[in-house]
Amino acid sequence: MTDQPAASAPAAEGPYPNSLPRPPGELEELKRVWRTPRGLASLTDINNTRVGVWYVGTAFVFFLLGGILALLMRLQLAVPSNTLLSQEAYNQIFTMHGSVMMFLFAVPVVEALGVLMLPQMLGARDLPFPRLTAFAFWAYAIGGTMFFCSLFLDLAPSGGWFMYPPLTSSEFSPGHGADLWLLGIGFIEISAIAGAIEIIIGILRTRAPGMTLSRMPIFAWAMLVFAGMVIFAFPALILATIMLEVERAFGWPFFIAAKGGDPLLWQHLFWFFGHPEVYIIFLPAAGAISMILPTMVGAPLVGYTLIVIALVATGFFSFGLWVHHMFTTGLPTLSQTFFSAASMAVSVPSGIQVFAWIATIASGRLKLTVPALFSIGFLIIFTLGGLTGVMVAMVPFDLQVHDTYFVVAHFHYVLIGGMVFPLFAVIYYWTPIYGRRPLSERLGKWAFALMFVGFNVAFFTMHITGLAGMPRRVYTYPEELGWGMLNMISTVGALVFAAGVLIVVFDLLRQFRISDRDLVGNLWNAPSLEWLPNDVYGTRSIPHVTSRYPLWRQPNLPEDVEAGRYYLPGAPTGGRETLATSAIDTEPEFVMRLPQPGWPHVFAAFFMAFAFLALAVSLVIPGIVLGALAVISILVWLWDTDPGPDKGDVEIAEGLRVPTYATGPQSISWWAMVLLMLVGLALYLSYIFSYFYLWTVSPQVWPDLTLGAVPAVQWPILSAVLLLASGFAVRYAGYLLPEPGGRRPALPLTLAVAAVCLVAALSIDLMALRNAGLTPSADSFAALSYLAVGLQGGLVILLTLAAGFVIARYAAGRLDTHRCLTYQTTYLLWLYSVAQGLTGLLIVHGFPRLVGGGL
Amino acid sequence: MIHPSAAPSRRPHAALWGALEIAAVSAVTVAIGLWGARALGHALGLGPLSQHMVDHIALLVVAAPIAAWLLRTKLPATTRRGFVLIVALHIGLIWAWHLPPVLDAAQTGHALHIAMCVSLFAVGVFFWHAIIGLGPDRWQAIVALLLTGKLFCLFAALLVFSPRLLYAGLAHSHHAHHGAVTGIADQQMAGLIMLAICPLAYVATGIAIAARWILDIERASPEPPLSAGRAAAPKSSLLVLPLILLLGGCSELQSVMAPASPEAERILQLTWILFAGGTAIFLLVIVALALAMTGGSGVRRHIAGIRIVTAGGIALPVVVLTALLAYGVWLARADAAAGGDVQDITVQGEQWWWRVTYHDAQATRLASANEIRLEAGRPVRLNLTSRDVIHSFWVPALAGKVDAIPGRTNEMLFTPQTPGTYRGQCAEYCGGPHALMALRVIVMSSEDYAQWIEGERQPAEAPADDKAKLGQQIFLASCIACHAVRGTEARGQLGPDLTHVGNRATLGGEVLPMSTENIARWITDNQSLKPNNLMPEFRTYSAEDLDALASYIAGLR
Numbered sequence A: 001m002t003d004q005p006a007a008s009a010p011a012a013e014g015p016y017p018n019s020l021p022r023p024p025g026e027l028e029e030l031k032r033v034w035r036t037p038r039g040l041a042s043l044t045d046i047n048n049t050r051v052g053v054w055y056v057g058t059a060f061v062f063f064l065l066g067g068i069l070a071l072l073m074r075l076q077l078a079v080p081s082n083t084l085l086s087q088e089a090y091n092q093i094f095t096m097h098g099s100v101m102m103f104l105f106a107v108p109v110v111e112a113l114g115v116l117m118l119p120q121m122l123g124a125r126d127l128p129f130p131r132l133t134a135f136a137f138w139a140y141a142i143g144g145t146m147f148f149c150s151l152f153l154d155l156a157p158s159g160g161w162f163m164y165p166p167l168t169s170s171e172f173s174p175g176h177g178a179d180l181w182l183l184g185i186g187f188i189e190i191s192a193i194a195g196a197i198e199i200i201i202g203i204l205r206t207r208a209p210g211m212t213l214s215r216m217p218i219f220a221w222a223m224l225v226f227a228g229m230v231i232f233a234f235p236a237l238i239l240a241t242i243m244l245e246v247e248r249a250f251g252w253p254f255f256i257a258a259k260g261g262d263p264l265l266w267q268h269l270f271w272f273f274g275h276p277e278v279y280i281i282f283l284p285a286a287g288a289i290s291m292i293l294p295t296m297v298g299a300p301l302v303g304y305t306l307i308v309i310a311l312v313a314t315g316f317f318s319f320g321l322w323v324h325h326m327f328t329t330g331l332p333t334l335s336q337t338f339f340s341a342a343s344m345a346v347s348v349p350s351g352i353q354v355f356a357w358i359a360t361i362a363s364g365r366l367k368l369t370v371p372a373l374f375s376i377g378f379l380i381i382f383t384l385g386g387l388t389g390v391m392v393a394m395v396p397f398d399l400q401v402h403d404t405y406f407v408v409a410h411f412h413y414v415l416i417g418g419m420v421f422p423l424f425a426v427i428y429y430w431t432p433i434y435g436r437r438p439l440s441e442r443l444g445k446w447a448f449a450l451m452f453v454g455f456n457v458a459f460f461t462m463h464i465t466g467l468a469g470m471p472r473r474v475y476t477y478p479e480e481l482g483w484g485m486l487n488m489i490s491t492v493g494a495l496v497f498a499a500g501v502l503i504v505v506f507d508l509l510r511q512f513r514i515s516d517r518d519l520v521g522n523l524w525n526a527p528s529l530e531w532l533p534n535d536v537y538g539t540r541s542i543p544h545v546t547s548r549y550p551l552w553r554q555p556n557l558p559e560d561v562e563a564g565r566y567y568l569p570g571a572p573t574g575g576r577e578t579l580a581t582s583a584i585d586t587e588p589e590f591v592m593r594l595p596q597p598g599w600p601h602v603f604a605a606f607f608m609a610f611a612f613l614a615l616a617v618s619l620v621i622p623g624i625v626l627g628a629l630a631v632i633s634i635l636v637w638l639w640d641t642d643p644g645p646d647k648g649d650v651e652i653a654e655g656l657r658v659p660t661y662a663t664g665p666q667s668i669s670w671w672a673m674v675l676l677m678l679v680g681l682a683l684y685l686s687y688i689f690s691y692f693y694l695w696t697v698s699p700q701v702w703p704d705l706t707l708g709a710v711p712a713v714q715w716p717i718l719s720a721v722l723l724l725a726s727g728f729a730v731r732y733a734g735y736l737l738p739e740p741g742g743r744r745p746a747l748p749l750t751l752a753v754a755a756v757c758l759v760a761a762l763s764i765d766l767m768a769l770r771n772a773g774l775t776p777s778a779d780s781f782a783a784l785s786y787l788a789v790g791l792q793g794g795l796v797i798l799l800t801l802a803a804g805f806v807i808a809r810y811a812a813g814r815l816d817t818h819r820c821l822t823y824q825t826t827y828l829l830w831l832y833s834v835a836q837g838l839t840g841l842l843i844v845h846g847f848p849r850l851v852g853g854g855l
Numbered sequence B: 001m002i003h004p005s006a007a008p009s010r011r012p013h014a015a016l017w018g019a020l021e022i023a024a025v026s027a028v029t030v031a032i033g034l035w036g037a038r039a040l041g042h043a044l045g046l047g048p049l050s051q052h053m054v055d056h057i058a059l060l061v062v063a064a065p066i067a068a069w070l071l072r073t074k075l076p077a078t079t080r081r082g083f084v085l086i087v088a089l090h091i092g093l094i095w096a097w098h099l100p101p102v103l104d105a106a107q108t109g110h111a112l113h114i115a116m117c118v119s120l121f122a123v124g125v126f127f128w129h130a131i132i133g134l135g136p137d138r139w140q141a142i143v144a145l146l147l148t149g150k151l152f153c154l155f156a157a158l159l160v161f162s163p164r165l166l167y168a169g170l171a172h173s174h175h176a177h178h179g180a181v182t183g184i185a186d187q188q189m190a191g192l193i194m195l196a197i198c199p200l201a202y203v204a205t206g207i208a209i210a211a212r213w214i215l216d217i218e219r220a221s222p223e224p225p226l227s228a229g230r231a232a233a234p235k236s237s238l239l240v241l242p243l244i245l246l247l248g249g250c251s252e253l254q255s256v257m258a259p260a261s262p263e264a265e266r267i268l269q270l271t272w273i274l275f276a277g278g279t280a281i282f283l284l285v286i287v288a289l290a291l292a293m294t295g296g297s298g299v300r301r302h303i304a305g306i307r308i309v310t311a312g313g314i315a316l317p318v319v320v321l322t323a324l325l326a327y328g329v330w331l332a333r334a335d336a337a338a339g340g341d342v343q344d345i346t347v348q349g350e351q352w353w354w355r356v357t358y359h360d361a362q363a364t365r366l367a368s369a370n371e372i373r374l375e376a377g378r379p380v381r382l383n384l385t386s387r388d389v390i391h392s393f394w395v396p397a398l399a400g401k402v403d404a405i406p407g408r409t410n411e412m413l414f415t416p417q418t419p420g421t422y423r424g425q426c427a428e429y430c431g432g433p434h435a436l437m438a439l440r441v442i443v444m445s446s447e448d449y450a451q452w453i454e455g456e457r458q459p460a461e462a463p464a465d466d467k468a469k470l471g472q473q474i475f476l477a478s479c480i481a482c483h484a485v486r487g488t489e490a491r492g493q494l495g496p497d498l499t500h501v502g503n504r505a506t507l508g509g510e511v512l513p514m515s516t517e518n519i520a521r522w523i524t525d526n527q528s529l530k531p532n533n534l535m536p537e538f539r540t541y542s543a544e545d546l547d548a549l550a551s552y553i554a555g556l557r
Helices: A026-033 A039-044 A048-077 A087-122 A130-149 A177-205 A218-250 A263-297 A304-320 A333-345 A347-362 A370-393 A395-401 A405-434 A441-467 A484-511 A557-563 A600-616 A620-639 A668-697 A714-736 A746-771 A780-811 A821-852 B014-044 B048-070 B080-097 B100-108 B110-132 B138-161 B183-220 B262-294 B297-303 B306-336 B446-457 B466-478 B516-529 B543-554
Strands: A577-581 A588-593 A649-653 A656-659 B343-350 B353-358 B366-369 B371-375 B380-386 B391-393 B402-404 B410-414 B420-425 B438-444
Touching (some): A087 A130, A263 A405, A333 B183, A347 B297, A370 A395, A395 A441, A395 B306, A405 A484, A441 A484, A620 A780, A668 B138, A746 A780, A746 A821, B014 B110, B048 B110, B080 B110, B262 B297, B366 B446, B380 B391, B438 B446, B516 B543
Antiparallel strands (some): A577 A588, B343 B353
């Protein structure tokens, strides 16, 4: 540690924010507040490095479990008319293989990587909502384990991972398997959305000063697009799972053709989620490759800006392609041509990335390390998968190969090539940051060779198997069709691939020990911030970044950062904290205070997971009790958020004091609530689409108004008036916030009135529907009308709780004109709910009148 | 919200002049837009709804943004709240005006029609004005454009996928061109126009704004060049391509590679073209990659620039894919062209077998199961539906697959050419023994087919001997709840029609070859042969009774 004068810093940078020597005890204080809990309390840990490793590890375990299921299937299919697995066992296993790989491995592992890497990469101490991250992890880990264990109880779903009704309706899939899928996956989706909100805010608000958007690592760009896509795509699936579960449990016929539903509605909603899902998985992996290759080549990424635009464009376009999963459902030919063209167009952004990587490799000398090998393997396999993707975008060809082993081969090329190979590259590349020893290069090369060869042997062959006529999802086939040899080759290839994976597992068990000290460090001479000297708190001080490749451009950066020359070298508020910067130009705005480890979020995840399990197996009362316990846990957890401005301003650099609290659009809570509103909006848009879609398919179940089968007009009007009143009341409550220390009894009263209005509006709507003689199980029209009430009801429950919470905080003296985040976020959600409620009334009561002759 | 809005003028008539200017610009852009839309529609022979859609696109994404740009200093700057409002109004008005009863009313009443056009244009101008005026807060423009694009896309999807005509009034409207497409085709076309242009306009603008924004930021904080040392001559390393080609060895019973109809042949031709093109592009990428890794520094310098990214990543796919798409459209058109004396057959998927019904000129309904006989050279239309869950009908030698969906009927049109037997099986997972839901199609010469169908029209043969008579008694006592045999009182509809079951080649949908012994085996052991199929096992018969029953069934020819 040298005490160099500031003049030795790079000229572009000027003097350092902080001078040396640092005051005694500063580093010790930093270490103290970030101390990792030990023993049983380590379960309460919320630090992103620790939770991130758990998260990645759990996802990797699910990858291995899903892989074992795949091997079972390969063994069953190795020879014709095999009897290793029964028909029912095979059906459960392929359903679980797809579901586990998609929902318990691919999406979570990407999110986990974001949790683990982003704060380090962006120069933050932690993500903005560490307990939410930990909650998302626990929800996923507990829920996922329960979901997987259904296999051992013969309770597993067997409807295929896309769960097409009517096969998955209560008529054709009695038993709890499908319910477990719907509730389990729905629960894990919620965890994924929570993670996505966290990641967006982390990327936009906690970047190190100077790291403008154009200097942001590509991986962060990819994660930003990823999280945005999760927010728009997953709600469609959540709505679909709600509808199917309600249909199964209460007989509301959304997908039953005889009662005005339509099985194709599920397919639209599912693929509206499902197609973006593929890119959701692929984009972060591609982002990681864009990090690894420049390091291995020792030269900057070629076409950075073009790649960013490609990522963003992929995000936009992927929402317009869903129909290409439905070419065989008898859609109009013209529309097929359109979606065919759109599907091909999306290969342009992928092409840009492929050639940008090749150009990057050419701009230096590629060191053939294990991460580089996996990257090259990725490039080759993914290119092939992309090319077969163009093939299946051709409608006539797709009609032949759809749902055959050709498609199985195609999407494994895209998913294993596009996501698993990059993941292994990432494991070898990034473990030195968190472990004391790097993984073995020699074993890694063996693993790569086995995986690459095994993969191609197994899956290239499947293209031919598909063209030879073998459909997917068959547990057996007769010998005379001649598929035996091809299947045997695939099975051998799969075993070779598995051997490669096993070597990596062995190497990980042997070498990888998560540690806070004696870390390997910057093994590859990589240029990005995650390679700075690291501890649980991230870097000692938060650097000022002047380029895309700070460790290459600022050679002294590691020493200076470690010495505490940059921002926030200590813990001035006496607790965990990180620096919040502005979204675009990363001006330091305030010091974001972060929570300490605790139990409530762990309990919340635990209770909620078991509540979902209880509901899935029809244990309603225990389900409700567990749900209530989960809500209590969450309220306890939320109680010490919104700490208020009591710490005043603190110094993060010499002469630079920033506040420790922010409200309104500057605060991260405000951002989180806006994102949550977007999630709600995306879900509601899916509902609106479903409503009108079913009307176009089955107008006969919309009532003839001359017969008077909808509620009289005064009820929706009264409901609307109450909604508006409730909105104004909450708005008015904002003017009633007391000065710090003061009391304003009108505040709780107004909030209570608002909540009562909200509940009353909902109840009146519900009563009006009932009194008009509508039964939700009668037809899709009635079911959709009640669904609007149900969706609104969810918000009303949430807001009633929120109102009570705000009142409680007022009573406890934790709410005033300065400390008002709780009120502000509640207000935002309230506004959204009023808007959604009014839209719902307009559709449910207005549209039938419009088409039924009642106006 | 910062906007370069002009400072309020102090001239007395400024407000009047401003209003006049706004009116003039609006009138001119609208007139030009609508004139162009009509001319285009006329040239393309668009139907009334498609024309309507083109008109609205002309208003909303052509005239409105141009007017907004021309009037950018005249219109008031948009506030934050105003922005939210205008985005919501823009989306809301599009949806509201296109609710079927509203649009029908607007088509009949002139005043309402004008109100629709004016309000849409006005909201369009304000929308684009707000987008143009956003300046540094561009992220809001991106969110607004994405939302608008998504909502218009959802609306367009409703039009495209609606199985019925949504706008009755438009068929008689004044928009119709002579000889234009009308009805459902017009509606689909209108939806597609919207699906293609509207969201693309918004999404593309969103991407363009995002791109410009990123480039601006990059310009504001330029990236200093890195003095990364040029690489020395790289070590050579060989890239092994473990490509295995394994054609042949497969039976041609159920293969895409052995077509027996012009439709399947065209797809095979396409398959070869796709493979050839795909291999060429793949090799190109591999060669580029190999050179990038192992080439000399001169070669590598050529590859290292941004040029290869634009050439390989943008130009190449655009050219190749456009050509491919044109070819695909041509193929689809060729497939739709079949006509003439079409044979109609209804195929209903049921868990886990295929109910086949011939619609014959003489006998209206001839029922069979898991076997379809066709006349070579005669086009056939399969009407596919399902009684329970979704199935998919696929006989690779004859055509691509089409789903059988409850509540819908999908058509499949092809012309079998080569006589022979072709296997097919359900291609959409349908639960339980989905793997065993197979069928065969037997294509016969015209003479053979005529002979066969004549036999098929007859009722079932009476039992030939005493054993068969005993078998018939047993059959009529215990099988008729599910099975029908024409000419007897057996009229059950749950299971396959057995009138001529003895003529079929297999039992249980390709599970066992047809024979008396196998029929007996099926009756007693079908749950182990085809687990979970819906027929119960009958194990209580004596050996003699079982033999009699099987003989009777085998004799149904």
